[in-house]
Amino acid sequence: MTFFACCAAHSGPIFHMVSYAMACGVAPMAAVSIYSVEGLAGLGGRLLYGVLGDRLGVKPVLITGLAIQAAVIAAYLAVGRLEQFYVLAVIFGATYGGVMPLYAVLAREYFGPRIIGTVFGAATMLSSLGMSFGPLAGGMIYDAYASYSWLFIGSALVGLGAAGIAIANGIRVDQHMQSSIPEILAVGDAASYRHWFTGGDVRLESVQNATDQARLAARTIVGHAEPFAAVPWFWSDIGDMKLQMVGLTQGGDSHVVLGEPAENRFSIYHYAGNRLLGIESVNRPADHMLGRKMLGAGFSPAPHTVAAGPDALKAALAAFSQDEPARASA
Ligand SMILES: Cc1cc2nc3c(=O)[nH]c(=O)nc-3n(C[C@H](O)[C@H](O)[C@H](O)COP(=O)(O)OP(=O)(O)OC[C@H]3O[C@@H](n4cnc5c(N)ncnc54)[C@H](O)[C@@H]3O)c2cc1C
Structure with a gap:
């Protein structure tokens, strides 16, 4: 979809650029040269974005390129002189030329070699539809309004949409693990959702999250309507370290340490204000288990109680x- 929106965004301005420049008062031969500058800039852009993609990661470079593309398309509304067109043509050409090869690299990162031909064939088919949509829409807009303004406004918005789609992190699901198409559910590493514990959007990569969500998804499929309410936790054994985490600690502003960091046996209790967000433990499994009980019960001990130790x-x-038995046993 990003590929489609990207091509739909830039194809209209590319195709109608010469006519637009002439409508702005640029002489016909000079207007054609703007198109040539875009093409030449695209040669360098392919190399530049390719190198940046290798060094910085393809996805952030693609998203940045799409945002630049949208901004440049909008900027065309503010220019009228030939040299201004040339400046924008260099940025625009380099950007739309540069982002195009990145889709192939992304496809290779996400899909295995056995299906890469099918995947990329489908992706380029969608991009071609986008390429044919932009010029058609541009022509219709000009015929209707005798102006290209709405073409550039609309193309910039579609370009921003392309960046927005690329930013999306995983398959969006609700509290029942259902996507925007209720018959399609997603769980585990692939699923992004609003977490009941933080109120923020997350995509959690842990075995526990994947299995808890899979159980809930199965219950959703057979007709139950419980929301996802598992306490997030993570466990890993690395060398002589048992790493355990419970809760989600993003947004913490203070912490309390229990145990002996120098001896590789300690827990860090993360707080946002007075609210316990989560506990990270190294070789302190009892702290972790107690933490799961506390967060599962909705209990947030005061930092001084944590500092007093496990018995407290x-x-x-x-x-x-005892005070809140219903919540504690939920
Ligand atoms: C190196 C490493 C170490 C980790 N260590 C820990 C740890 O210590 N503790 C912890 O909690 N988590 C750990 N994780 C994270 C944990 O493994 C994942 O969060 C968890 O496996 C996610 O489960 P999942 O079912 O969502 O995805 P996956 O386990 O990735 O399962 C997805 C499956 O779908 C298959 N698949 C993909 N595409 C297709 C397709 N088109 N058609 C058919 N099948 C397809 C894949 O081959 C795979 O088998 C680790 C991850 C990594 C990479």
Whole structure:
């Protein structure tokens, strides 16, 4: 879809550029030379964006290129002199020429060699539809309004949309793991969703997240309507370190450390204000297990209770569970 929107965005301005420049008062031969400058700039752009993609990562370079493309298309509305057209033609040509090869690299990153031909064939088919859509829309707009303004405004917006689609991180699902097409569900590394715990959008890469979501998706398929409410946790053994995390710690502004970091046996309790966001433990599995109980019960101990140690925490959780048994057992 990004490929389609990218081509739909730049094809109209490319195709109608000469007529637009003439409508702005540029002489016909000079107007044609703007098109040539775009083409020449595209040669360098392909190399430049390719090198940047290798060094900085294809996706961020593609997104940046798409944003630049949208901005330049909009900037054409503000120019009228030949030299201004040339300046924009260099940026525009380099950008639309530069982003095009990046789609092939992205496809290779996301799909295996056995299906890459089919994937790229389908992608280029969509891009060709985009390429044919822009010039047609531009012609219709000019016929209707005797002006190219709406072509450049519309193309810039479509270009921004292309960048927006490229930014999307994973398959968007709701609290039942259903995508915008309810019959299509997504779980695990592929799924991005609004997390009940933080209220923010996440895409979690952990075995626990994938299996919890798979269970919930199965229940959704057979007709249950429970929302996803699992406490996020992660576990990994690396050498002599047992790494465990519970909760989501983004947005934390303070922390309390329990244990002995120098001996590789400690836990970090992350807070946002007075709210416990999560606990990261190294070789302290009891802290992790207690943390899962606390966050699962909706209990956020005060930082000074954490600092008092595990016994104080257990007592505080027991007192909370007596006061709020329903939440604690949920
Ligand atoms: C090196 C590494 C170490 C990790 N360590 C940990 C850890 O210690 N603890 C932890 O919790 N998490 C860890 N993770 C993350 C964890 O492995 C993933 O979050 C989890 O496996 C995601 O499960 P999933 O089912 O969403 O995706 P995956 O496990 O990636 O499963 C997706 C499956 O779909 C298949 N597939 C892909 N495309 C197609 C297709 N077109 N048609 C058919 N099949 C297809 C793939 O071959 C794969 O088998 C680690 C990940 C990596 C890469």
